[in-house]
Amino acid sequence: MEVLRVNIKEGGYSEKEPVIENVHFTVQPGELLGLLGPNGAGKSTTLKTILGTLEYVDGEVEYNREKRYAYVPEQPIFYDELTLWEHIQFTASVCGLTEEEMKRRVEPLLDIFRLDDVRHHLPLTFSKGMQQKLMIILAFLAKPALYIVDEPFVGLDPKATNDFLRLLDEERKRGAGVVMSTHMLDTAERICDRFVLIINGQVIAQGTLNEIRSENGLDDKNLYDCFEILLEKNGL
Amino acid sequence: MIHVKNIKSGKQLFLLRLVQDFQHKRKLWRLGVDWTVWVYIIIPALLLGVYFYVNFWRGNYEWAYYIEESFIPILLLILSMSGTVKAYLKEADILFVWQSEHLVKDLQKYSFAYFCLSTIVSSLVQFTFILPLLVVYLDWQMSDVVNIFLFIVVFRILFTLIKRELNVRLGKWAFRFSMLLVIGISGLLLNFLVPLLTDVILTLIVTIATLIIITLLNQHVSKKKQRFYREVEIEVEKQAKSVQLLFSQLSIIGGPEFLTQKVKNSSRKRPFLFRKSGKIFRDFSAKNSYMEIFMKSLLRNPSWLSSYFRFVGIGSFAIIIVPENYRWAVWLLIVFVIGNLTKTFLKRVLDHPFLSVVAWPEVNEKEIAYNCMIIGLIPGVLILSILYNVLTFALWGIAFGVVTSIILIIVVAQFFSTRVIEKSS
Known part of the structure; x- marks a missing residue:
């Protein structure tokens, strides 16, 4: 059974102006899901929806059994x-x-x-x-059963980054799921099992790197190139 | 309206900054004060203030006759310490303004002139308040008051200039120690000079001498290169302090809850109290932890703590001076205000975004809020209730005060804790 199931039809700061639409994904035990997208794409809004801190949400966020997560915000609080x-x-x-x-x-x-x-x-x-x-x-x-991590590498030195990733790996082996929003595409390609690419509040691609490549005809491209091409395709 | 693109002189820049400063203050005021605050707090406080001032002039306060003349230099020193010289510099000025020496120098010049003017006005206001004390209770002649006023205006300017220069040039602790020295010397000087200032000639000589020192000091300061980041830091600190003070007061008297957000950053590495993170409660439980963060946050927040005891102090003073028939109403009103203050602070703790960092099984919020309210209310309600009851029932009042405190604390805690939970959830 999944650690997290997200089915958001709409979400935002008010009903009149939804920021994200049709965001659907799941996180399996031990899986690391990378949430990718340019600035202002809706990554943090998606994470806030999962946390339940967003004012307006039409949809469902289901946790496995109990709601037990740990959140690492982009701006420490x-x-x-x-x-x-x-x-x-x-x-x-x-x-x-x-x-x-x-x-x-x-x-x-x-x-x-x-x-x-x-x-x-x-x-x-x-x-x-x-x-x-x-x-x-x-x-x-x-x-926890689920880690929700927003841009964790900003401000971390290389040793701390490596230690963080090593500890995260150990937690995944224990069975914890991870949703991680990041701009570090090379790191994401190395550590994430699957990706959700969000642009303008909508999911434009998701799956493993191979799935994204084959669905979009981008054979042999790395994540960075796939990202660039998909952005261009969507007019960004 | 002055537009940024038209800025060619320091005078224009100063006027722009002054207007921006006023607009900023007006916005803050409008943000926090609505008609309910006017109706329930400001207008009653003004009426009470006028009542007190008129009675002060009429010589109706027995206690004021006990004030000695030797207290006046201390009072004048306290009033002199309240001034500040603003540089009207902003962080973004490093990009363009800082490159233009004449703009910066002019800004400095006009800021100083404005500071002198505002010192005269604020001194006038302060003297209006203490005038009954000097004239009615201490029997001073008006000519003596004018002499003292003249000297105090220039003395305040000099004191504030020295304070600012020390703050800009010295480190934190060196500044604090040197200020202790300056305050000590100023106290001795005022103690020596104030009784002598009944003589007009002497007053003029001392005032002119102080003016000369101010001019020389100001020239010296203008010639020295300004320390840009320190100036900006002082400016930001001052602004943040005043904003936080205003917001915390407004939130207590009914302004919006978000006004309680902290705006000042502290540079202290370890807290003053519980320096080694010692626990308050022996049992390690979620309930105790919530109570612990409430208590530590309150005890370590000088702004909130001073607001709390300021209200207790003002409340105690009000209970003493109001007519006997209205004393009970003031007592209950202040207890309610202390309850509202504690609720606002508790809400700030329980609504903190840090609580979203981990989601775990729910705790009994109502019980936590109730216990925290009880802890927060105890000192204030106890002081006010004992004071009220002692004034009403003499020594028996101590016992009555304790009993009524317990009842009031339970009732007020129950009333506000429910509201904390309603709004938090």
Whole structure:
């Protein structure tokens, strides 16, 4: 059974002006689905629809059994007055972890992302990359059935990017599904199982790279070229 | 209307920035103050203010007769510390304006002139407020008041100029320590000079001497190269501070909820309280964690904490000065306002976008909101209730105050926690 099933007829900030239309896809356990598209295409709106934070949605978003996800936003969000460690404590307690379980899970993550020395600092004073690392740590701490990740590589250094992808891979082996919006097409081609290409709020192609190639007559093209050609075909 | 493309001189640029500044303030005001705020808060507060001021002039407040003359230099020092010199620079000025030296110098010149003018006006307003104290209760002659006013205007200008220059040139801690020194010296100076300023000649000499120092200092400042990013940073900090203060006040008195969004960034790496992220509650549970983030957010947010205790202070003052028949109404009104303030802050915590980072089984929001409201209400309601009851029933009032506090806290927490949940869900 899928981890996530998305059937959106329309979605947006008001009924009068829908931003996305006819977005349908599923995420299987252990699968990494890449959500691709140019700026303003509707990727983040799609993710917000999945999160249930969009004002207007005509359609359905179904989770497997319980609604348990972790979200890594493009712009890190945190309480200005809480320290890094307090964010971890809060997330762990909300997810029902014991304190021992929290420590067992989070200590290696703090070590990997080199945030150990700043655990009692306010994330407000962190660089963008450090804030992004905190968001990633909180997601891995939760160990959810589904990861919703919005442009995770922005601000991350190459080591952190590799560590993030390695940990994500381990989670997929555990059976977690991932929806990831990104502009990094070369990375996406390397790590994603399937792709959903959105332009002007509509899905114009989806499937594995081979499926997209054969459906559009783009044999031997890489993801970047497929993306370029499909954009041109759609007048962009 | 001045258009950006027509800007040729620093004077035009200054006027444009001044107009923009006024428009910005007007927008903020209109955003937060609607007719309900006028009807329920501003008009009653104005009427109460007029009532208080008229009674102040009539010499009806016994307590004011106990104020010593030695308090006046302290009061004048506090009033002098409130001024600011705006540079009217914006971050985007680095692209074009900063390249034109004459534009920047002119902008600096007109900003300074405007600052002097606004200092005169604000000093006039401040003196209007303290005039009854000086004339009725301390028996000063009007000529003495005029002398003090003249000196205080130039003293404020000098004090603010020094404060700004230190803020621009020094680091955070060096600035704070040097300001302590400046405040100390200013206090001693005022303490020494104020009693002497009954003499007109001496007043003129001291005022002219201060004016000369201001001119020399201003010349010195103008010759030095401005520190662009520091100037902009100070400007942004000031604006953010005033916007946040206005918004937090407006949200308390009934403005829209989104006004409570934080607009200022702090540079403090560790928080003041619970520096090692220590837990407040021993049990590790979702309910306790929600209460913990509410308490820590409130305790670590100076703006909210000061708003809270400012309201408690103003409320206590109002309970003391209003006629006995109306005292109970003021007491209950302020308790309600404290409840609304706590609700607004709680809502800010419970509606925070961070809560969308992980979706997990639902918690009992109502119980959490109720418990948080109780915690937030305890200090304010306790102080106000004990004060009201002591004024009404003397020493027995302490016991009555505790009992009525408990009842009020439960009722107000119940009333507002339901509303937090209704709006959050």
